[in-house]
Amino acid sequence: MSPRRSYDQYCSAARALDLVGDRWTLLIVRELLAGPRRYTDLHADLPGVSTDVLASRLKDMERDGLTTRRRLPPPGAAYVYELTGRGRQLLPVLQALGSWGEAELGERRPTDAVRAHWFALPLLRALEGDGLVEVRLTEGDFHLRLGAPEGPVYGDGPAPAEPDARLTMDAATCEAVARGEVGLRDAVRDGRVTVTGDGAPAKALRDACPGQR
Numbered sequence: 605m606s607p608r609r610s611y612d613q614y615c616s617a618a619r620a621l622d623l624v625g626d627r628w629t630l631l632i633v634r635e636l637l638a639g640p641r642r643y644t645d646l647h648a649d650l651p652g653v654s655t656d657v658l659a660s661r662l663k664d665m666e667r668d669g670l671t672t673r674r675r676l677p678p679p680g681a682a683y684v685y686e687l688t689g690r691g692r693q694l695l696p697v698l699q700a701l702g703s704w705g706e707a708e709l710g711e712r713r714p715t716d717a718v719r720a721h722w723f724a725l726p727l728l729r730a731l732e733g734d735g736l737v738e739v740r741l742t743e744g745d746f747h748l749r750l751g752a753p754e755g756p757v758y759g760d761g762p763a764p765a766e767p768d769a770r771l772t773m774d775a776a777t778c779e780a781v782a783r784g785e786v787g788l789r790d791a792v793r794d795g796r797v798t799v800t801g802d803g804a805p806a807k808a809l810r811d812a813c814p815g816q817r
Contacts, residue, residue, distance in 0.1 A: 608664070623668050624694065628653050628661050630701070633687065633694050636671065638721060639756035640684035651717040665691070695757060699729055706784035720744035723778050724758035727771075730781060730788035733804035735768030742775050750805060768803020789813055 611618040624630055628650065635641055635649055647658055662685055665671040670691035676682050687694075702725050712718065720743040727748060731737060734751030747763040749756060763770075777796040780786045791797045793813040799806050 608668070623670065624697075626661065626664070628657060629665065630694070630698060632658075632661055632665065633670070633691060634698055634722075634725070636685060636687045636691065637695060637698075637757050638724075638759050640674075640686040642682050642684050646685065649719055649721075670694075689754070692754070699725060702726060703729060703784075706782070709779075709783045712779065718743065721746040721758055721760050723782055724748055726782040727778075727788070728757065731769075731805050732808045733768075735803040735805050736763050736765060737805050738763040738767040738770045739778075740770065740772040741778055767801055769799060769801040769806035769809070772798040772800075 608622065610622045613619075624633070631650060632646065635646055641649075643658070643662070646662075647653065647655065650658065662671065662673075666673055666685075669688055671685050672688055673683055673685050676684055706726075720739075720741050723739070723741070724746055727737075727739060728750070731748065731750055735749075737748040737750060739746050739748065744760070745762050746758060746760050747767065748758045773791065773796060777786070777791050781788055781791060786794075786796075788797065789809060789812045792799055792809050799809045799813075
């Protein structure tokens with residue numbers, strides 16, 4: 605485990621960066637917002653990180669009280685990493701950082717990796733109400749848990765139960781929403797996003813977009 609480095613500044617921003625300022629740390633948090641993940645799953649969804657760096661960051665995060673590691677019961681019998689309550693408090697930090705970085709996205713570069721669930725955070729910012737939302741993209745499906753007081757805020761694959769809202773859109777529309785070029789409601793109103801379901805998130809979108817009622 606690497607020794608903790610510090611800016612040695614009596615400033616809350618500096619203290620926060622002592623914990624999460626290293627490269628990859630906040631992206632590991634992004635992945636763990638989906639719930640417990642195995643090391644191999646984290647490595648697969650963090651293209652570009654070396655095994656040594658990922659292992660080091662996870663150890664540092666566990667030491668600093670951001671994550672825990674536990675062993676799954678049989679037949680899984682694998683170790684998983686998950687956020688602590690302290691680690692989960694970084695969600696609004698990532699949301700603010702993502703909002704600030706929208707202007708930097710631009711068009712996707714040929715070298716850019718992409719995972720469908722990376723669009724979860726910008727869509728969380730755009731949705732209202734509480735409930736389970738399923739998102740269907742050409743890259744794959746994922747689901748969001750709006751207003752979840754604890755536990756995962758998103759996950760890969762279809763919703764584990766009947767969703768309160770189901771959003772279907774193409775990759776270009778989702779990328780435009782992520783870049784802040786078009787609002788989700790505007791995309792619904794223009795017919796670029798199809799909304800189904802009877803829960804509060806679906807009703808909120810349809811109320812704002814009469815054409816989807």
